[in-house]
Amino acid sequence: MLDSFALILIANGLLVGMMYALIALGFVLVYKATEAFNFAQGEFVMTGGFIAAAAATVLPFWVATLLSIAGLVAFCFGLERVVLRPLLGRPIIAVIMATIGVASLLRGVVVLLFGSGTRALTMPIQQAPIFVGPVMLPPIDIVGAIVSLLFFGIFTWLFLHTRMGLAMRAVADNQQIASAMGIDVRRYFALAWAMTGVVSALGGVIWGALLGVDNQLAVVGLKVFPVVILGGFESVAGAIIGGLVVGVVESLSAGYIDPLVGGGTKDFMPYVLMIAVLMVRPYGIFGKAPVQRV
Amino acid sequence: MIYRESGTFKTSYAADMALYPLPLSRWTLAGIFLVLLVALPLLASPYMLTVCDLILVAVVGAIGLNILTGFAGQISIGQGGFMAVGAYTAAKLATVWNMPFWLAIPAGGLMTALVGVFVGIPSLRIKGLYLAIATLASQFIIEWVINHVTWISGGIQATVQMPPPRVFGIAIQSQLQFYFFLLAFAVIATVAGKNFARSRLGRACVAVRDRDIAAEIIGIDIFRTKLIAFAISSFIVGVAGALYSYYLGIANYEQFGLDVSIDYLAMIIIGGLGSVTGSILGAAFITLLPVVTRRGLAAIGPMFAGFDIDGVLPEVRLCLFGGLIILFLVAEPEGLDRLWRNMRTYFRTWPFSY
Numbered sequence: 335m336l337d338s339f340a341l342i343l344i345a346n347g348l349l350v351g352m353m354y355a356l357i358a359l360g361f362v363l364v365y366k367a368t369e370a371f372n373f374a375q376g377e378f379v380m381t382g383g384f385i386a387a388a389a390a391t392v393l394p395f396w397v398a399t400l401l402s403i404a405g406l407v408a409f410c411f412g413l414e415r416v417v418l419r420p421l422l423g424r425p426i427i428a429v430i431m432a433t434i435g436v437a438s439l440l441r442g443v444v445v446l447l448f449g450s451g452t453r454a455l456t457m458p459i460q461q462a463p464i465f466v467g468p469v470m471l472p473p474i475d476i477v478g479a480i481v482s483l484l485f486f487g488i489f490t491w492l493f494l495h496t497r498m499g500l501a502m503r504a505v506a507d508n509q510q511i512a513s514a515m516g517i518d519v520r521r522y523f524a525l526a527w528a529m530t531g532v533v534s535a536l537g538g539v540i541w542g543a544l545l546g547v548d549n550q551l552a553v554v555g556l557k558v559f560p561v562v563i564l565g566g567f568e569s570v571a572g573a574i575i576g577g578l579v580v581g582v583v584e585s586l587s588a589g590y591i592d593p594l595v596g597g598g599t600k601d602f603m604p605y606v607l608m609i610a611v612l613m614v615r616p617y618g619i620f621g622k623a624p625v626q627r628v
Numbered sequence: 629m630i631y632r633e634s635g636t637f638k639t640s641y642a643a644d645m646a647l648y649p650l651p652l653s654r655w656t657l658a659g660i661f662l663v664l665l666v667a668l669p670l671l672a673s674p675y676m677l678t679v680c681d682l683i684l685v686a687v688v689g690a691i692g693l694n695i696l697t698g699f700a701g702q703i704s705i706g707q708g709g710f711m712a713v714g715a716y717t718a719a720k721l722a723t724v725w726n727m728p729f730w731l732a733i734p735a736g737g738l739m740t741a742l743v744g745v746f747v748g749i750p751s752l753r754i755k756g757l758y759l760a761i762a763t764l765a766s767q768f769i770i771e772w773v774i775n776h777v778t779w780i781s782g783g784i785q786a787t788v789q790m791p792p793p794r795v796f797g798i799a800i801q802s803q804l805q806f807y808f809f810l811l812a813f814a815v816i817a818t819v820a821g822k823n824f825a826r827s828r829l830g831r832a833c834v835a836v837r838d839r840d841i842a843a844e845i846i847g848i849d850i851f852r853t854k855l856i857a858f859a860i861s862s863f864i865v866g867v868a869g870a871l872y873s874y875y876l877g878i879a880n881y882e883q884f885g886l887d888v889s890i891d892y893l894a895m896i897i898i899g900g901l902g903s904v905t906g907s908i909l910g911a912a913f914i915t916l917l918p919v920v921t922r923r924g925l926a927a928i929g930p931m932f933a934g935f936d937i938d939g940v941l942p943e944v945r946l947c948l949f950g951g952l953i954i955l956f957l958v959a960e961p962e963g964l965d966r967l968w969r970n971m972r973t974y975f976r977t978w979p980f981s982y
Contacts, residue, residue, distance in 0.1 A: 371757050371760075416958075417954055417957075417958060420958045421957060421958065424957075424961065425701075426703065426756045426757060426760075427697065427701075427703050427897075427901070428957050428961065430703065430757075430760060431893060431894070431897045431953055431957060432953070432954055432957045432958075434890055434893070434894075434950075434953065435894075435949075435950040435951070435952075435953030435954040435957070436950060436954065437950065438890070438946045438947075438949050438950030438953070439946070439947055439949075439950030439951055439954070440950070441943075441946050441950075442942075442943040442944065442945070442946030442947035442948075442949075442950065443943075443947055445943045446940060446943045446944070446947070559761050559764060559765075560765075563758065563761055567757065567758075599772075601768065601772075602768055602769065602772040605764075605765040605768045605769060606765075606769065608761070608762075608765055609750075609762060609765050609769075612750055612754060612758065612762055613750065616750070616753040616754040616758060617754075617758065
C-alpha cells in the first residue's frame with residue numbers, strides 16, 4: 335500500500351526524471367548520428383543557463399531563452415567543425431577526451447565571462463506549488479516535464495515523418511552507405527549537434543530556473559550517464575524510460591535510504607542501478623549489441 | 629635517448645627489443661640519473677622540489693593508467709577512485725597495524741588491484757563507452773563508500789593521518805627526503821612499464837586494443853589479458869595513491885575526485901597513449917601547467933589595472949587545460965612522445981635530412 339509520502343516522492347521523481355530525459359535526449363541525438371560521446375553535456379546545459387540568465391536581466395524571459403538556444407546552436411556548429419570533424423574515425427578515447435577538454439574549456443570561459451556568482455533565472459509563471467490530492471508539485475517541474483515531452487514529440491515526428499529525419503536515421507545506421515546514396519553526412523552531423531544545442535539550452539533554462547544558475551549546474555550532466563546507460567545510448571525512447579527510472583530511484587533513495595546512512599545516496603544510487611543493469615544487459619534496456627567483424 | 633647511430637646493425641629480434649640499443653644509450657641514462665640524483669636536488673629551490681615531488685607521484689600514476697588505457701585500450705575514468713583505495717589501504721595499515729611503508733604501499737597496491745579486477749570483470753561483455761561509464765561509476769561508488777563507511781574514513785572529515793615513512797630508521801619528512809623516496813618509486817615504475825611494453829603480455833595487450841577479435845583468433849585469451857592489464861595497472865595506480873597520501877601526510881578522499889581521473893587521462897593523452905616516456909612527459913606537463921599559468925599571469929597581470937590573479941587563476945587553468953587537450957588531440961594525437969621522437973629523427977640525420 336502506497337502512503338502519501340511515497341506518492342509525493344514518486345510524482346516528484348517522475349517530473350525530475352522527465353527533465354533528466356530532456357538532457358539525455360541531447361546526448362542520444364549526437365551519439366545516434368555521429369557516434370560521438372558527449373562528456374560536455376552538463377557544461378552545455380550550464381552555458382545555456384548562463385546565457386539565458388545574463389540575457390534575462392535586460393530582455394524578457396522568452397527572448398532570453400531564444401537567445402540562449404541561438405547561442406548554443408552556433409557554438410555546437412563551431413564545435414563540430416573545429417574539434418569533432420578532425421577526430422572522425424579516431425579511437426573512442428580521442429572523442430571522449432576531446433569532449434572532456436571542451437567541458438573544461440567551457441567551465442573556465444563561462445565563469446570568466448559571466449562571473450562565478452549564482453544568478454537567479456525566474457520563469458514568468460505561478461510560483462506557488464500545485465496540489466493534486468496529497469501530492470505537492472512545483473510548477474517549474476511541471477513546465478520542465480511538459481517541455482521535454484513536447485520536444486520528444488517533435489523529435490520523434492522529425493525522425494519518422496520528414497526527409498531530414500530519414501536522412502539522419504540513414505546516417506546513424508551506416509555512414510558509408512548513406513554517403514553513397516547522396517546524403518551529405520557532414521551536414522547531418524552538424525545538424526545533430528545543432529539539435530543538441532537546442533535541447534541543452536532548454537535544459538539549461540529549466541534547470542537554471544530550478545536550481546539557480548552557477549557552475550554547479552554542470553553537475554546535472556553527470557546524471558545523464560546512468561540515464562543513457564539504462565536506456566541504451568542510441569535509443570530516444572530509452573532516454574525517457576532511463577530518465578524516469580533514474581528520477582524515481584533518486585527520489586525514493588533520498589526519501590528512504592538517506593535517513594538511514596546519513597545522506598548522499600541521491601547521487602550514488604543511479605550509478606549502482608546502472609552497474610546492475612550493465613551486468614544483466616550490457617547494452618542497456620533498449621540498446622542493440624553491435625555486430626562485430628574482424 | 630640522444631644519439632646518432634651510423635646504421636642498422638641489428639641481426640636478431642632480441643637486439644631490436646633491447647632496452648639499450650647502443651652502449652651510448654647507457655651513458656645517456658647515466659647522465660640523466662646524474663642530473664636527477666645530484667644536480668637537481670642541489671640546485672632546486674624548495675618550491676621547485678615540491679613541484680618535482682608532485683611530478684614523481686604523477687609519473688607513477690600516469691604509467692599505471694597508461695598500461696590500462698594506452699596499452700590495453702580499456703578506458704578508465706576511475707583513476708581517482710583507484711588511487712583513493714591504495715591511499716586508504718596504506719593509511720589504515722600504517723596507522724592501525726603500524727606497518728612500515730615497504731609493506732603498506734604494496735598492500736595498498738594489491739588491494740587496488742583486487743578492486744581493479746572486480747571493476748574489470750564487466751569488460752568481458754562491455755567495451756568502449758560502456759566500460760568508460762562503468763569505471764566512472766566505480767569512481768563515484770568508491771568515493772561514497774570511503775566517505776560513508778566510518779571504519780575506513782575514520783569519522784567526519786574522512787581523513788586519516790599518516791605517519792611519515794621510515795627508511796633505515798630515518799623519518800622521511802622534508803621535501804628533499806621525499807624527493808629521493810619518490811624518485812625510487814618513479815624509477816621502479818618506469819622500468820616496470822618499459823619492460824611490460826616489450827613482454828609477451830604487453831604485446832598481447834596492444835593486440836587486444838587494436839583489434840580484439842583478431843587477437844582472439846591468433847590465440848590470445850582476451851578476458852585474461854584484460855583482467856591482468858586491469859590488475860597491473862590498478863596495482864601501480866594504488867601505489868601512486870599510497871605514495872601521494874604518504875607525501876601529504878594525510879589520506880583524504882577529496883584529493884582523489886573525478887578531476888584527478890580527468891587530470892591523469894589528460895596526462896596520458898598529452899604525453900602519448902601507449903608510451904612510458906609519454907607518461908613521464910605528460911605527468912610533468914600537466915603538473916607544471918598550473919605553476920606556469922600562475923607565473924605567466926603574474927607576469928602579464930600588472931599590464932591591466934585591477935587585475936586579480938587569484939580570482940581568475942582556476943578558470944584560466946581550466947581554459948588552458950581544456951584547450952591543450954583539444955589541441956593535442958586534433959594536431960598531434962600521439963602526444964609529446966611523438967614530438968620528442970620527431971625531434972630525434974630530425975637531428976639524427978641533420979644537417980643532411982635526405
